Amino acid sequence: MRKNIYLFLCCLFCISIATAQESTEIPEKEEIKKTRKNALAVSGGIPGYGFEYARVLNQHFSLRIGYNTLSVENYEIQDFEIDGQNTDIIANVDYSGIDFFIEYLPFKKSSFKLVFGAGYITDLLVTGNITFDEEQQIGDITLTKEDFGDLTLNADWSGTFAPYVGFGFGRAVPKRRLGLALEIGTYYANTPDVTLTATRLLTPTEEENRDTIQDGFESFKFIPNIKLRLAYSF
Amino acid sequence: MKKNNTYKKWLSVIAICTITFIAVISCENPLKDFTVAIDTAVFQKNATITIFDPTNPTNLDGTGKVEIELLGDDAGKIVSDGGSKTNFPVVDGVLQLAVNPANAGENINFVVKVSGDDYLTTTIPVNINENDTLVTIAANMVNINDTADGINLMEDDKSLNNGTLEEDFVVATDNSGDNEATEVTIASGTEFKDANGNLIKGAGDLKVRVVNFGSQDDESLNSFPGGFSPAAIELENGEIDTEGSFSTAGFTSIDMFVGNTEVKEFSEPITIKMDVDSEVVNPNTGEKIKKGDILPVWSYSKDDGKWKYHCDTTVEEEDGQLFTVCTTTHLSWYNLDYWARGCTSRRRFDVNVVAPGVSSSSGYRLVTALVFAGTNQSVSYKSNRVQNFFNGRSFGYYRTPNANLQFVVYDGTSRYNKGNEIYRSNTFNGCDSNQITINLEEFRSSLPPQPVNVNINFSGNCDGNIIKPSSYLYMKTDYTYRGRTYTYWRYAGYIRSGRVTIYNVFLNREYEFKTYYKGVEYKHNYTFTSNTINIENFDIPAELCNSL
Missing domain, CATH: 2.60.40.1120 (Carboxypeptidase-like, regulatory domain)
Known part of the structure; x- marks a missing residue:
């Protein structure tokens, strides 16, 4: 489902880009005032909340330096299917990173932008604790999911330097005092270090997937960045 | 200018498409090839x-x-x-x-x-x-x-008059040859009570079963209920002692029934006379037991498995046979024993093995015993073990008794097939010595031909799910007793998550194995061709799959 939404959004932006120039054209008189070349911004979305400093370099380019962070604790996903089994997942995410971006405005009269740069991911650890949500009767004993044990999956991207590319609408330093922007992009990070631990009856799962679990995350070099950004220019 | 704008549009579209493509491939389920493997060790x-x-x-x-x-x-x-x-x-x-x-x-x-x-x-x-x-x-x-060596059993019946014995009734086990006997005398007029203390009337005849266990035969000693180091016993003063061991001079089991009702108590004390083997060593004197020595009697309830002090007896002698006499008003196992206070349960006595050139995978699996010096009685049922002997190996015993002990090694492969004694340590005190060292070189020439140890890694398949079983594994094994060879299922090891090491087998020889699950047995013949066996995706029978 999430994949479909992502695709839909991307296609929507592809279609709209042709008309974006017209709809976002700004009168000449409202172009950036030479005295307002800086902005401070706050943002929210994936992967987290952040604040940012931006500076106009010239008519088409701006520099952005920002810090993002996110902490998700005990987010519950129910009925997730793994190998044909229904599972419950408790997910935890810890993220913090520093962005160094160049924002490029290809059209003079449009706020459509392309964003390039890199992020230093100081901390990105995704942990999933997986339990099977069925009880089983063994004689007079009911085995709960605790008796079956659990799987703990860690994917760790921490300490990596990740190139970034993105696009969106809204200038790094808005023409007005306040400006809203939307940005979609992705970091290109290293493949995460993935570890799997299993307990109790699921213990053999750890060894069984030792070789494949890292391969499964091979394509997870791309870390999405979708956020709304509110900037204050000065 | 228009050309420049077209270029920029294309650049933008390419950027968006690239990111879209990335989004698609990065949304792939990382767990799509994930396999859930289940251990059957519930x-x-x-x-x-x-x-x-x-x-x-x-x-x-x-x-x-x-x-x-x-x-x-x-x-x-x-x-x-x-x-x-x-x-x-x-x-x-x-x-x-x-x-x-x-x-x-x-x-x-x-x-x-x-x-x-x-x-x-x-x-x-x-x-x-x-x-x-x-x-x-x-x-x-x-x-x-068909009692084993050292165990003598006698059953006898006597009619009762309205639940009362009308004449003295003596039941004695065989005392011929080297047998030590137990003799039970029930006096005329005795009445019998059930587990609730009620007199048993009109239920039928009295049936008495007396079993004597000698103190010198392995089979007899291995029948000692719970072994010689019980978890706790009640001393004469009522205290509970958890750090001692018995050194037995023989024990007896007495059961009585009136009709089908089990007798637990009597209206009059019954007399129990137990013979004592003259080879028994009195640990208090360090010498063979003799007339006049004090020998305590302990009772054991088969209803709760607890030992309790019963009385002290004085060793008597008649026609060269040592014996003791005691009386009781209730039935149980009776044990002529010296109770030796053990070392603290936190202390471990270690046996260290020196075996140059022998690794754990090529170690010798040998039967061992920790025994009381002089009597050769096992310290406890846990002290008879099969151990893997290799260089640097160390194994230990907790709560060893404060008595003179010896460590013995046999060349057999199981406690029921001990083989010949090939090593016996010097005598040491169970509390004074923390460890002994055994050099395999001292008896390497007496070791049997070296079989191999086979490592097995097993996984089965149940409807596409990988099963890594955990279960007990048994191997059909020969056992010889009184010149006749029997086969029985010997515990060969515990399969933990599909892995097990089977010791002391020979390559290219077929063995029969068996496991149990939920009380149902599953048999399989296998011939080992290598020290390492990988059995993957074994199709587990549907009936077993359904029960997993």
């Missing part, structure tokens, strides 16, 4: 109890030969390997129990009461502590139709 803490008929192990083949009752405060926390709280099947002499997962963190003590038409009822105390995952115990049963 229970974390298990006990396997091998019930052995030393006169013919095949007597216990099949099911229904003996019945099991669990006693003690923690009995309700125990289930069968099939999860039953009430039905504990014994298959081919093997009882598999587990701690209810709800009580997995507790120190569990219970007593297994084993009874059967052809067997003397016995009890086996079991302790599964917080750190145990598997407790293995082997206990001998006394076949009343």
Whole structure:
């Protein structure tokens, strides 16, 4: 489902880009005032909340330096299917990173932008604790999911330097005092270090997937960045 | 200018498409190739109890030969390997129990009461502590139709008049040859009471069964209920002692029934005369026992598996035969024993092995015993073990008795096939010595031809799910007794998540293996061709899959 939404959004932006120039054209008189070349911004979305400093370099380019962070604790996903089994997942995410971006405005009269740069991911650890949500009767004993044990999956991207590319609408330093922007992009990070631990009856799962679990995350070099950004220019 | 804008549009579209493509491929489910593999070890803490008929192990083949009752405060926390709280099947002499997962963190003590038409009822105390995952115990049963060496049984009947004995009644076991006998005398006028203390009237004739266990035969000593280091005994002053061991001079079991009602008490004391072997060493004097020595008697309840001080007796002598006499008003096992205070339970006595050039994978699996010096009695049932001897190996014993001991090595492969003695240590005190060192070179020339140890890695397939079984594994093994060879299922190891090492087998020879699950047995023949065997995606029978 999430994949479909992502695709839909991307296609929507592809279609709209042709008309974006017209709809976002700004009168000449409202172009950036030479005295307002800086902005401070706050943002929210994936992967987290952040604040940012931006500076106009010239008519088409701006520099952005920002810090993002996110902490998700005990987010519950129910009925997730793994190998044909229904599972419950408790997910935890810890993220913090520093962005160094160049924002490029290809059209003079449009706020459509392309964003390039890199992020230093100081901390990105995704942990999933997986339990099977069925009880089983063994004689007079009911085995709960605790008796079956659990799987703990860690994917760790921490300490990596990740190139970034993105696009969106809204200038790094808005023409007005306040400006809203939307940005979609992705970091290109290293493949995460993935570890799997299993307990109790699921213990053999750890060894069984030792070789494949890292391969499964091979394509997870791309870390999405979708956020709304509110900037204050000065 | 227009061309420049077109270029920029294309650049933008390419950027968007690139990111879209990335989004698509990065949204791939990272767990799509994930495989859930399940261990069949449903229970974390298990006990396997091998019930052995030393006169013919095949007597216990099949099911229904003996019945099991669990006693003690923690009995309700125990289930069968099939999860039953009430039905504990014994298959081919093997009882598999587990701690209810709800009580997995507790120190569990219970007593297994084993009874059967052809067997003397016995009890086996079991302790599964917080750190145990598997407790293995082997206990001998006394076949009343064919007793083992050193065990003599006598049954006799007497009619009662309205529940009252009208003349003295004496039942004695055979005392011919080297046999020590037990003689029970019930005085005229004695009345009999049931477990509730009620007089038994009009139920039928009196039936008395007396069994004498000598102090010098292995089969007899292995029948000592619970072994010689019980978890606790009640001393003369009522204190509970948990750090001692028995050194026995013989023991006896007495059962009586009036009709079908079991007798527990008498209106008048009965007299028990027990012969004492002159080879018994009095640990208090360090010399062979003699007339005038004091010899305590301990009683053992087969209902709760607890030992209790009964009385002191004085050793007497008649026609060169030593004996003691005591009286009692209740029935139990009676044990002529010296109680030796052991070392603290936290202290471990270690045996260190020096075996140059021998690694764990090429080690020698040999039968060992920790015995009392002089009497050669095993310190406890846990002190008879098969150990893997290799360089640097160390194994230990907790709560060794404060007595002179010896460590003995045999060249056999199981406690029921001990083979010949090939090493005996010097005598040491169980509390003074923390360790002994054994050099394999001292008896390497006496070691049997070296079989191999085979490492097996097994996984099965149940409807596409990978199963890494955990189960007890048994191997058909020969056993020779009184010149006749029997085959029985010997515990060969515990398969943990599909892995097990089978010791002391020969390559290119077919062996028969068996596992049990929920009281059902599964057999398989296998010929090892290598030290390492990988059996992957074995198609597990549907009936077993369905029960997993």
